[in-house]
Amino acid sequence: MQNMSTALGGFNVGRLANSKPQRTPGRASQAVIGDLADSDEKLLIAVGNRQDTQAFNVLFSRFATRIYAMGMKLTRNEQLSHDLVQEAMLTVWQKAPLYDLDRGNAQSWIFTLTRNRCFDMLRKIKRQPSCVSADDIWPQDGDGEHHLVHEEQGSLEVEVALIERHYTSLPAPQQAVIEQIYMLDRTHEEAAAELMIPLGTLKSRLRLGVGKLKQLIGIEK
Amino acid sequence: MTTDVNYHPAAELLEAFAQGTLSTGLSVALSAHIELCASCREESRRLESTSALAWSQAPAQERNEDVTEDFSALIASIVKQPQLKELSSEQFSVDKIHMLEHSVTLPRALAKVASEGLVWKKLAGGINQAQVTLDDETQCEFIYMKPGSQVPVHKHQGNEITLVLDGSFSDELGHYQAADFVVRNQAHLHRPASEEGCLCFAVLDGPLAFTKGLARLFNPINRYRFRRATSQ
Structure with a gap:
């Protein structure tokens, strides 16, 4: 947990939920956000809480290239990588109200969401059976608690x-x-x-x- | 949750899992192990955030002509879409497997796989097997070993990953219990036996199962597809 907190730039990613050791209260998250004028987290909050299209534009420009790069790494196909940018950023928009600061920073959230979209996209293209999806394989903590x-x-x-x-x-x-x-x-x-x-x-x-x-x-x- | 797990996936496998580069069959096996194993769960979260960090800090790739592309139309169409306020909490039709007197609760990914319905086949030696198709790179199966059963000696072509879900089994190299993640390759002469009975999920990889970087984790893989040479 120590390492993870460091990697996440000091965000407290632990939750208070059942029985996990080393859980500390989500202290001072607001303060951290307040300090970073245009942090990815702040933009994501604006998108999720206020449907802020300007903030979404900034997030798009910050992440499109990275998403494309992940697409190229995983699919080695330009068209698919292009589609992935569209799919992943659409998911960012749709799921922004579900983003939970206490579980990780914005880049981790967008990373896992992009990985999952890519995984499902590839399965579809390879016509693999649809019995299991990326969200089953990498369930979010608290899915099902909702x-x-x-x-x-x-x-x-x-x-x-x-x-x-x-x-x-x-x-x-x-x-x-x-x-x-x-x-x-x-x-x-x-x-x-x-x-x-x-x-x-x-x-x-x-x-x-x-x-x-x-x-x-x-x-x- | 099982706390006392003795056999875990290698760090490189966990990392590849976090980065989404594994086949579906292997990803399902990793996911199930991680749900059952607190230390691997912790480790995979850590690997997920370090992977995310590396990803977001990597120098921008060449995007060729795309660099100048105008995304405004795409963005405009995205922001017209409704947002989600709640995760759809879908219910799984099956999360338990019933084998004889046993009833086993499965990890989420495996519960989804099994929810399609399993077709069990009886094999020699008190072994039952239900194959599932998850991708074209691996062969996946649930294996139920009756109490006192023994699999005939065999050698693997390629690698076999066995995740113990309930009960236990042993071979020449150890004794494996629920949540243990056992990797065997063609170098092993394998003779599993179970005194108390055992339910497992097994993934056999073919020659193409692993992405390039990962293949070096294992011995060179024979150009052989999904066959375990069995000798009595």
Whole structure:
């Protein structure tokens, strides 16, 4: 984990989820983002949270050549590599709201997404059976946990007073998210904008925070 | 999750997996092992981020005439597409394999492979085999060894990777349990046997199974396709 954090430029990629050792709270991610005016992460957040086409343009110009290069390495075919740029950048656009800062930086996210698109593209072209896809082979942490996302706004079934008493024992990033959603009654979009974090990160912190809060309050079944 | 795993894929295999250069058959086997093995999971995450870093820092490749290409039309068409708010959480129809009294939960990639339905064939010596086709570079199969079964001595042509999913088996070189990732090549005279019964997923590679860089991991591969010479 140490190495990984370094490789990722200090981003905390650990999540708080179940039973992983060396997990530290997603400290100071916002601060890191704030420092990098035009970081890939910031652009990706703008695309995911606000459908910012200008930010998408910049991401496109930054990553198109790299995606093309990966395509050439994996397919050795110019047309396929060209298609890959289109496919991968389309996926960047579509999935940007799911990007989670706590799991890795933007370049890792775009790298794995490009690799997966390329893998599926090649399988299709080689007419390999479609029973298994790249997303099965490289599942994201938390795939399948998504139905647990606490979708309804402000529906935690306890009084605000009870939440207030307990929520200070949560890690700061989760506190901030709980405060936005349950105390200030913001929407997910508003809260993500306010905290300058991706929607995907907001949702995963909310899920972890609410889960812990339920435990603390003792209403978890 | 299994914590006590003794046999792991080589670092180069894990790296090739992270970079997406392996055949589908091998990728599925690696994916399944990684789901069962915490240390390889950690390592493959690390390799994924170092690969991403190297990728994003590599000097721009020559893009020839493409450099001047105008992407504005493409970008305009992309940003008209709707965005995803949630991952579609598809359900798998099968995530368990039932063998006699056993019921085994499979890692995700293998569950998907098995969800198409497995056709089991009985082979000599208490061995059952269900072949699956994942690509044209490897031959993949689920193997179920009944308790007390023994595979006739054989030599591999090419390499065989065996991932133990349940139970255990032994050969001349060791004893293998759930999550163990066992690599054998044609240099090994192989005589697996299982006392307690064993479910495995096996990948045999043909001469073209590996991309160039990776082939040097293994001994030179015979120009032979998918045949295990079996002698009694």
